Amino acid sequence: MKKLSVLVTFFIILSCSSTPAPSWQANAHIQMENYIETFMSGKENFAETHYERFYENLLLTADPDIIIKAPLTKCAIEFSIFIESNCESAAELIPMTKDDENRNYFRFITSSRKLDTMTGKYRRVVESVSKCDVERTNRAISRVEEGVSTLIAASYAVRHNCYNEDTLLKALSVASENGWIKASGAYLEKLESYYVSSGQSSKADEVRKRIELISK
Amino acid sequence: MKGDIKFKVGLFLVLSFAMIIFSAIFVMVVKDVFTEHYYYNLSSDSGDGLTVGMSVQFSGFQVGRVERIELTEDGIVMIRLKIPSRHSKWFRKNSKFTLEKPFIGSPRITVTTPNMQDEPLSEDETIEIKTIDDINEVIKKAQPILERFDSVAQNIEVMTDKESKLNKAIENAEKIMEDMAKSDGLLEMLTGDRQSAQALITTLRALPELVDEAKNTISDLKVVIAEAKEQVFGEEGTVPSVNALLSDVDLKFKELDKLIENLIEISDDLKGGTKDIDVLRKEIDEAVSSASSLIKDIRNNLPFEQKKEIKLP
Numbered sequence: 062m063k064k065l066s067v068l069v070t071f072f073i074i075l076s077c078s079s080t081p082a083p084s085w086q087a088n089a090h091i092q093m094e095n096y097i098e099t100f101m102s103g104k105e106n107f108a109e110t111h112y113e114r115f116y117e118n119l120l121l122t123a124d125p126d127i128i129i130k131a132p133l134t135k136c137a138i139e140f141s142i143f144i145e146s147n148c149e150s151a152a153e154l155i156p157m158t159k160d161d162e163n164r165n166y167f168r169f170i171t172s173s174r175k176l177d178t179m180t181g182k183y184r185r186v187v188e189s190v191s192k193c194d195v196e197r198t199n200r201a202i203s204r205v206e207e208g209v210s211t212l213i214a215a216s217y218a219v220r221h222n223c224y225n226e227d228t229l230l231k232a233l234s235v236a237s238e239n240g241w242i243k244a245s246g247a248y249l250e251k252l253e254s255y256y257v258s259s260g261q262s263s264k265a266d267e268v269r270k271r272i273e274l275i276s277k
Numbered sequence: 278m279k280g281d282i283k284f285k286v287g288l289f290l291v292l293s294f295a296m297i298i299f300s301a302i303f304v305m306v307v308k309d310v311f312t313e314h315y316y317y318n319l320s321s322d323s324g325d326g327l328t329v330g331m332s333v334q335f336s337g338f339q340v341g342r343v344e345r346i347e348l349t350e351d352g353i354v355m356i357r358l359k360i361p362s363r364h365s366k367w368f369r370k371n372s373k374f375t376l377e378k379p380f381i382g383s384p385r386i387t388v389t390t391p392n393m394q395d396e397p398l399s400e401d402e403t404i405e406i407k408t409i410d411d412i413n414e415v416i417k418k419a420q421p422i423l424e425r426f427d428s429v430a431q432n433i434e435v436m437t438d439k440e441s442k443l444n445k446a447i448e449n450a451e452k453i454m455e456d457m458a459k460s461d462g463l464l465e466m467l468t469g470d471r472q473s474a475q476a477l478i479t480t481l482r483a484l485p486e487l488v489d490e491a492k493n494t495i496s497d498l499k500v501v502i503a504e505a506k507e508q509v510f511g512e513e514g515t516v517p518s519v520n521a522l523l524s525d526v527d528l529k530f531k532e533l534d535k536l537i538e539n540l541i542e543i544s545d546d547l548k549g550g551t552k553d554i555d556v557l558r559k560e561i562d563e564a565v566s567s568a569s570s571l572i573k574d575i576r577n578n579l580p581f582e583q584k585k586e587i588k589l590p
Contacts, residue, residue, distance in 0.1 A: 089587055090586075097590065127587065137589065210590055
């Protein structure tokens with residue numbers, strides 16, 4: 062009886078422990094994080110290596126819905142700091158995917174037209190941009206939790222011309238807090254253009270000085 | 278016959294009833310219902326981690342429980358301990374009370390009595406309780422280590438960057454070697470003998486692979502850093518051993534820096550350079566294997582998060 066109870070306890074403990082993530086997943090996860098971090102910090106050489114390893118790890122699954130996450134991520138990161146890209150590598154994989162989330166995400170970062178709806182964390186941003194309610198858009202952007210996602214959301218609003226100073230300042234503060242100099246540079250340039258076009262020359266000068274500071 | 282059955286049923290009922298009564302009394306005795314109790318009062322600035330029914334321990338044995346927790350008008354938390362009389366002897370005037378929040382397990386109040394000959398503790402006295410928070414202590418200890426992880430990772434990154442001294446040195450040295458390899462006589466003349474010239478070429482060719490390996494290690498180190506930041510350090514003893522390993526790795530990187538400086542001067546003094554490259558290779562090997570074993574050790578000791586889903590940003 063005692064042995065039996067020990068065995069039962071042992072199996073209960075075993076069943077409670079979570080299984081470790083497969084190595085491809087753990088590796089891909091960290092390569093993705095490294096890619097984002099190094100790219101945003103302006104270390105392109107490292108970013109490229111991390112991206113390659115991220116892609117290679119996803120490739121091990123042979124599942125297009127998983128593999129596509131690498132090019133989609135790359136495309137989204139470039140999208141977040143206004144680098145123009147046609148997302149070719151993701152586009153090639155799209156016909157093979159079955160997951161609606163991937164398809165919607167692809168449309169979100171490539172479509173030149175405003176979307177009406179979107180699932181997930183960008184839903185509110187997409188809805189408010191579709192009506193071009195700038196205040197609501199800014200609130201929706203602030204509610205997006207992760208730093209990169211905030212930049213993606215802000216970029217979406219800017220690209221669809223539904224933004225103001227606060228949108229750019231929010232994105233700039235996120236980039237700055239994270240030490241993402243490349244993203245900071247991109248948003249400073251947008252901010253400078255915004256101030257110039259709205260006739261706020263003194264603010265534009267200040268921003269220009271910041272751009273010069275980080276360009277040295 | 279009928280009377281016999283009635284007697285047996287009656288006896289069974291009486292015995293069952295007696296058994297129930299006996300069991301109830303037994304449980305009450307075990308639970309100290311009939312025991313005289315002593316009540317001691319403790320005070321604390323915070324009620325964090327305190328719960329009614331919490332165990333009070335002396336030398337690892339439970340000697341009582343927390344009966345009541347109250348917040349006074351001036352914001353002090355009063356804790357009332359209920360101690361069976363047989364355990365009251367452990368409570369002396371010089372006894373110290375500590376609220377322990379262990380890394381694993383439930384919080385508890387521990388009593389330590391340095392002098393058992395001291396006067397018994399009065400029930401009217403109020404003693405201040407101290408808190409030992411293992412979790413916060415571990416986090417505090419872990420913080421500098423995590424910072425050092427970052428520094429080590431950055432160190433390797435700098436070393437293995439395309440624009441780094443190491444890569445430039447390798448590039449330059451390889452070029453020289455390639456040129457010289459075309460002429461055995463010249464190579465022999467410069468290095469002293471044919472064997473060392475070949476060893477030098479082999480070593481130089483192997484260096485880019487080592488750089489790649491170092492890059493992989495950085496990446497793995499970053500995994501560990503990211504994971505360690507998310508999770509709290511594990512068992513006791515992990516922190517010092519990790520620290521020792523890190524010191525080792527850090528030291529090696531510092532030595533490597535010096536060697537790289539020497540390597541840059543290879544074109545000026547090829548003979549001396551040959552010697553340095555051999556040492557450099559060994560050092561890189563050692564540093565990489567130290568870092569790898571460090572990662573392995575930490576992975577084995579840390580309670581990492583198990584699932585790492587790949588989510589789109």
